[in-house]
Amino acid sequence: MPFDNSPRIKQISLPATSVAVREALCQLFGKQTEIPLPSEACDRAQIVLAEALNNVVKHAYAHCDGGIEVHITFFLDYLECHIIDHGQPIPDDIFFVTKRPAIPPHTINGTFSELPEGGFGWHLIKTLSHNLRYTRHAGKNQLSFSISRISPLTTKPHIK
Amino acid sequence: MKIECTSSQECQILHINEARIDAFGAIKFKEHMRNLIGDGHKRVILDLTNVTFVDSSGLGALVAIHKLLSPNRKLELASLAPAVTRVLQLTHMDQVFPIHANISDAFGNAI
Numbered sequence: 001m002p003f004d005n006s007p008r009i010k011q012i013s014l015p016a017t018s019v020a021v022r023e024a025l026c027q028l029f030g031k032q033t034e035i036p037l038p039s040e041a042c043d044r045a046q047i048v049l050a051e052a053l054n055n056v057v058k059h060a061y062a063h064c065d066g067g068i069e070v071h072i073t074f075f076l077d078y079l080e081c082h083i084i085d086h087g088q089p090i091p092d093d094i095f096f097v098t099k100r101p102a103i104p105p106h107t108i109n110g111t112f113s114e115l116p117e118g119g120f121g122w123h124l125i126k127t128l129s130h131n132l133r134y135t136r137h138a139g140k141n142q143l144s145f146s147i148s149r150i151s152p153l154t155t156k157p158h159i160k
Numbered sequence: 161m162k163i164e165c166t167s168s169q170e171c172q173i174l175h176i177n178e179a180r181i182d183a184f185g186a187i188k189f190k191e192h193m194r195n196l197i198g199d200g201h202k203r204v205i206l207d208l209t210n211v212t213f214v215d216s217s218g219l220g221a222l223v224a225i226h227k228l229l230s231p232n233r234k235l236e237l238a239s240l241a242p243a244v245t246r247v248l249q250l251t252h253m254d255q256v257f258p259i260h261a262n263i264s265d266a267f268g269n270a271i
Contacts, residue, residue: 018182018183018184019184021182021183021184022180022182022183022184022185025213039242040242043242043243043246044246046213046243047215047243047246047247050182050183050213050215051215051216054182054183054215054216054217057183058183100250100252101251103252103253103255113227113230115223115226115227115256116223117220117223117224117227118216118217118220120216120219120220120247120251121215121216123250123251124216124247124250124251127250128250
């Protein structure tokens, strides 16, 4: 059989709720996954998509209901993802500036009350994706990024 | 959120029988953990064998439980899936939680 390396496209529409996000991720990354990347790359894709989709649920649609469209194109060495919604825009200071929340040194072995409990989402998205871009046009948000077969990180994941 | 609890005099082990600690389940998970954690144990270990995925909301819930146990105890984590390890490493939270390869390892590495 000839090897087919043409890109395939997967499109998912979901309501902007955290349970729908969970179901979409299970459908994409469950045992019957169609994603033709190694499991380490699938983990990265799942982390980035989870954070991006939950941001839409929590922030873009904080004050109203709505829907989310996810378009994924599968290439041989990477995935290209587009997430589209009609909610509130992403503020510039969030998209351009977000850094990893700091862990004060004394919280590692001492007082824990200053440990951050949130703010990790954008850091994970920015660290694990490539070519991240955001556009706002005619009331529509589009966040796009790629996930490559090769990890953008030098740290190796622990083997279970 | 299904959590099974086994305890000895010194140690409480909480086995999470769910595949995901995520934005959908994080608040319930936190509440359930608050109700289950007793005062009398020196160590509290979370067995994550069945958990394949933790997102930033799930991580926030783990941090909240860790704070709840402070200042005298820490939330220890055992049997992390690669995707869970990845999230902890990227947020540097792997420096905060004591992490064990599995439950038997947790008893070889008394904190």
